[in-house]
Amino acid sequence: GEDVEQSLFLSVREGDSSVINCTYTDSSSTYLYWYKQEPGAGLQLLTYIFSNMDMKQDQRLTVLLNKKDKHLSLRIADTQTGDSAIYFCAEFGGKLIFGQGTELSVKP
Amino acid sequence: DVKVTQSSRYLVKRTGEKVFLECVQDMDHENMFWYRQDPGLGLRLIYFSYDVKMKEKGDIPEGYSVSREKKERFSLILESASTNQTSMYLCASSLSRGGGYTFGSGTRLTVV
Numbered sequence: 001g002e003d004v005e006q007s008l009f010l011s012v013r014e015g016d017s018s019v020i021n022c023t024y025t026d027s028s029s030t031y032l033y034w035y036k037q038e039p040g041a042g043l044q045l046l047t048y049i050f051s052n053m054d055m056k057q058d059q060r061l062t063v064l065l066n067k068k069d070k071h072l073s074l075r076i077a078d079t080q081t082g083d084s085a086i087y088f089c090a091e092f093g094g095k096l097i098f099g100q101g102t103e104l105s106v107k108p
Numbered sequence: 109d110v111k112v113t114q115s116s117r118y119l120v121k122r123t124g125e126k127v128f129l130e131c132v133q134d135m136d137h138e139n140m141f142w143y144r145q146d147p148g149l150g151l152r153l154i155y156f157s158y159d160v161k162m163k164e165k166g167d168i169p170e171g172y173s174v175s176r177e178k179k180e181r182f183s184l185i186l187e188s189a190s191t192n193q194t195s196m197y198l199c200a201s202s203l204s205r206g207g208g209y210t211f212g213s214g215t216r217l218t219v220v
Contacts, residue, residue, distance in 0.1 A: 008148065031207050035211075040213070041213055041214070042211030043198065043211040044211070045209065045210075048207065091207075095166075096153075098143075098150040100149060101150050
C-alpha cells in the first residue's frame with residue numbers, strides 16, 4: 001500500500017547544511033512535495049518536484065529525487081534558527097499521502 | 109493574501125457531544141480536505157470534497173462526517189465526540205487535484 005517514511009528528528013548547528021530524507025512506496029506518484037510546519041501553525045508548501053525530474057534547486061533548498069530507490073531528500077543550505085520546524089514529505093498519486101514529519105532543531 | 113480560515117484554534121468538548129469544526133477558504137478552490145495530525149503519525153486524511161455537495165471518505169472517516177453546502181465552506185462533524193478524537197485538525201484547499209494545498213492554522217480539539 002501507500003506509505004511515506006521519514007525519520008522523526010534531526011538536530012543541526014546554525015550555518016550547517018540540513019538533509020531531511022524520505023522514502024515512499026507508490027511508484028505512480030506524479031509529484032512529490034515538501035511542506036513546512038512552524039510551531040502552532042498549519043502546513044506551508046515549501047517546494048515540489050515532478051517525478052520525471054531528479055533535482056530541483058530553489059535558493060537555499062535543494063530537492064533530490066531517486067526514483068529507482070523511491071527516495072526523496074530536502075537539503076537546506078546555511079541552516080538558520082528560523083528553519084526550526086517540522087518538515088513533511090508527501091507523495092501525490094491521486095491523493096496526497098504525508099510522512100510522519102521530521103522535526104528539525106537548529107542550535108545556535 | 110489567500111487564506112484558509114479555521115474558526116477555532118482551541119476547543120475543549122465533553123465525551124458524547126456533537127462537535128462542528130468549520131473551515132472557510134477565500135480562493136474559489138474546488139477541492140477541500142480535512143486531516144488530523146497526531147505525533148508520530150503525520151497527517152491522515154479524514155474526508156475530502158472535489159465539489160459542492162460532494163464528499164468522499166479518506167483513510168480514517170469513522171466517527172466523522174462532513175458537510176459542503178457552499179463552495180467556500182467545508183465543515184467537519186464529530187457526531188459523538190470520544191477521547192480518541194483528541195487531536196489537531198487541519199483543513200486544506202486546492203485549485204487543482206495535484207498536491208499543492210493551502211492549509212489553515214489548525215484546530216486543537218481536546219475531548220474530556
